[in-house]
Amino acid sequence: MSAEKVDPGKGLRFEATVHPGDRDVPLESVADLDLDRVPDPQRGVRLLVSTDQIVALLERGYEVRLHRVARVEPLSPELRIDDDEAVAWLEKRVQGIPREEGEP
Amino acid sequence: MYRSVAQLDAVSNFLAGWFPTYFMRFALPEPSVQGRAVYALRLRAGRGGERRGVMVVGGTHSRELMNPDAIIELAVDLFVSHRSGSDITYGNRTWSAADIKLILETLDLWLVPCMNPDGREYVMNVDSLWRKNRRDNPRTECDGVDLNRNFDVLWGVTQGQTSCAQCSDVYCGPEAFSEPETRNIRSVLDKRRVDCFVDVHSYSELVLWPWGHAPSQTVDPTKRFTTLPSGTCAPIGVAGYQEYMPPRDLQRFQTVGSRIVSAISSVRGRAYTSEPSIALYATTGTQSDYAYSRHIANPRLRKTYGFTFETGPWAGSAADSFHPADPTLIKRDAKAGIIALMQQCICAIEVIGAQFFATEAEVTELRRIRDELLATTEAGRAWIALFERAQLPLLTTLMADEQLSSDAAALVKRAADLAKSTRARMRDEDVDGAIRFVRTLSKVPAAVEVRADLRAVERRLEALRGLTSARALESLMAEPPQSRRPNARRGARG
Numbered sequence: 249m250s251a252e253k254v255d256p257g258k259g260l261r262f263e264a265t266v267h268p269g270d271r272d273v274p275l276e277s278v279a280d281l282d283l284d285r286v287p288d289p290q291r292g293v294r295l296l297v298s299t300d301q302i303v304a305l306l307e308r309g310y311e312v313r314l315h316r317v318a319r320v321e322p323l324s325p326e327l328r329i330d331d332d333e334a335v336a337w338l339e340k341r342v343q344g345i346p347r348e349e350g351e352p
Numbered sequence: 353m354y355r356s357v358a359q360l361d362a363v364s365n366f367l368a369g370w371f372p373t374y375f376m377r378f379a380l381p382e383p384s385v386q387g388r389a390v391y392a393l394r395l396r397a398g399r400g401g402e403r404r405g406v407m408v409v410g411g412t413h414s415r416e417l418m419n420p421d422a423i424i425e426l427a428v429d430l431f432v433s434h435r436s437g438s439d440i441t442y443g444n445r446t447w448s449a450a451d452i453k454l455i456l457e458t459l460d461l462w463l464v465p466c467m468n469p470d471g472r473e474y475v476m477n478v479d480s481l482w483r484k485n486r487r488d489n490p491r492t493e494c495d496g497v498d499l500n501r502n503f504d505v506l507w508g509v510t511q512g513q514t515s516c517a518q519c520s521d522v523y524c525g526p527e528a529f530s531e532p533e534t535r536n537i538r539s540v541l542d543k544r545r546v547d548c549f550v551d552v553h554s555y556s557e558l559v560l561w562p563w564g565h566a567p568s569q570t571v572d573p574t575k576r577f578t579t580l581p582s583g584t585c586a587p588i589g590v591a592g593y594q595e596y597m598p599p600r601d602l603q604r605f606q607t608v609g610s611r612i613v614s615a616i617s618s619v620r621g622r623a624y625t626s627e628p629s630i631a632l633y634a635t636t637g638t639q640s641d642y643a644y645s646r647h648i649a650n651p652r653l654r655k656t657y658g659f660t661f662e663t664g665p666w667a668g669s670a671a672d673s674f675h676p677a678d679p680t681l682i683k684r685d686a687k688a689g690i691i692a693l694m695q696q697c698i699c700a701i702e703v704i705g706a707q708f709f710a711t712e713a714e715v716t717e718l719r720r721i722r723d724e725l726l727a728t729t730e731a732g733r734a735w736i737a738l739f740e741r742a743q744l745p746l747l748t749t750l751m752a753d754e755q756l757s758s759d760a761a762a763l764v765k766r767a768a769d770l771a772k773s774t775r776a777r778m779r780d781e782d783v784d785g786a787i788r789f790v791r792t793l794s795k796v797p798a799a800v801e802v803r804a805d806l807r808a809v810e811r812r813l814e815a816l817r818g819l820t821s822a823r824a825l826e827s828l829m830a831e832p833p834q835s836r837r838p839n840a841r842r843g844a845r846g
Contacts, residue, residue, distance in 0.1 A: 279513060282515040282519065282523075283521070284521035286670045289666035318669075320478075320479045322476060322480060324480075327675060328353065328354060334359040342371075342428070344436075345435050348371055
């Protein structure tokens with residue numbers, strides 16, 4: 249089975265962990281669902297999943313624990329370096345070192 | 353804080369323009385799926401032809417943002433250290449200017465800070481958790497190929513976290529090397545000498561090495577990936593399959609991995625784990641497995657030791673782990689690990705050979721002895737490990753001392769001559785000269801951490817006196833280095 253695409257800006261997406269549940273479904277089989285797996289600190293199964301994908305997991309007997317919403321959104325502007333800052337960083341790092349040729 | 357693709361490209365452009373004797377920047381052969389140029393940098397100091405090479409790749413998975421920044425910043429750190437003669441210090445760990453000089457003057461560093469520029473732009477502007485490239489997959493709304501499943505090593509075998517479904521985030525693509533981004537990496541491996549390779553990912557604080565598709569074993573060489581079908585869109589069909597890895601390679605991955613972990617730990621105590629890739633989860637078609645697999649699939653190709661780093665810890669959520677608000681400390685750890693890999697890629701014999709010999713004959717002969725004889729026994733591998741452990745701390749001192757380096761070259765030459773003839777004997781002057789050299793090395797400050805190893809070498813040299821080279825090699829292959837002296841030893845003569 250292949251997972252549905254999470255359309256940017258449309259569907260909700262969640263960060264979830266998956267557990268064997270009451271039916272003790274083997275976690276190895278989660279790979280068959282082709283979901284977006286991310287590393288889990290406990291070496292469990294942690295996923296970024298849409299609502300449809302959660303339904304598919306539940307229907308297979310897994311227990312799904314939702315931890316947070318993982319919105320489809322751009323990187324926060326606060327995490328982006330602006331152009332001036334990027335150039336200033338390099339100029340500071342090589343300050344005092346004579347350039348071999350003219351600026352590119 | 354993270355750089356855009358344009359900002360990353362600008363740094364490499366400025367470096368190559370301002371300091372062309374250090375940096376050569378070049379566009380890889382193919383633009384990305386969306387038409388962006390993909391750039392590589394070669395960083396080296398000094399003259400000369402082709403050298404041992406280390407290739408560092410970042411940005412394979414778009415959302416793992418910090419690694420392209422770390423790689424370009426490392427390039428600047430290495431350059432500044434060499435150009436100004438300054439040390440590099442990350443936290444509690446310092447590499448002396450001489451350490452960095454050795455790296456830049458003996459290796460070619462091939463850096464591809466961002467191999468997937470379309471993905472990085474998409475993360476910056478649309479979806480900060482996007483993983484793949486931006487391939488428009490036909491007959492579906494699902495975009496993207498997982499570039500770290502698209503390489504030609506068991507491509508399309510859906511073992512664990514690999515899929516043939518276009519909508520999957522681990523989609524391997526319609527065929528091996530279907531993507532220009534992966535063909536670009538192959539092109540560097542094809543055209544340049546790359547002895548060590550690392551693909552830098554996030555997160556989990558891991559140093560990974562082959563294999564991703566199965567556990568390794570060292571006893572049955574018939575179990576090789578080349579005998580398995582690829583492109584099946586099914587898991588490996590052999591129950592309990594274990595992939596062969598020569599014991600020497602397994603030892604090398606383990607020892608280099610542990611040294612990388614140790615270097616990272618010394619920065620601020622982060623405990624990375626060194627382990628085979630499959631310990632994280634099963635994969636096929638990955639970049640670092642491909643780099644290592646090439647010489648097995650085609651024995652004419654050079655062996656490349658391939659690693660994957662997973663930088664940074666779990667930070668409470670996937671988003672904060674992939675792109676934490678302040679990645680400074682994680683980038684420092686990553687850079688320490690990459691420098692450690694570069695150091696481990698230096699080969700003292702090749703450095704001496706390049707400096708003193710007109711041809712590679714001596715180096716080739718000693719490499720043959722290492723790979724075809726010593727590497728085949730546990731004791732022999734222990735001697736290789738000792739040499740690899742001792743060479744790095746001593747090489748900087750050795751290369752800075754004209755007499756020592758000249759003596760080392762003479763010993764390499766004599767060892768290669770002895771290796772060529774099984775009947776040649778270890779004469780007293782051979783043994784005495786070697787013992788004098790080892791004793792001199794033992795006295796340099798850098799030898800403090802390997803003095804026990806040097807004593808073991810000295811003891812064995814004494815035991816080899818008068819033996820034919822064949823018997824001497826048999827001895828090394830039968831008996832590992834002794835950490836303690838079994839009997840009173842004779843001093844070096846003369």
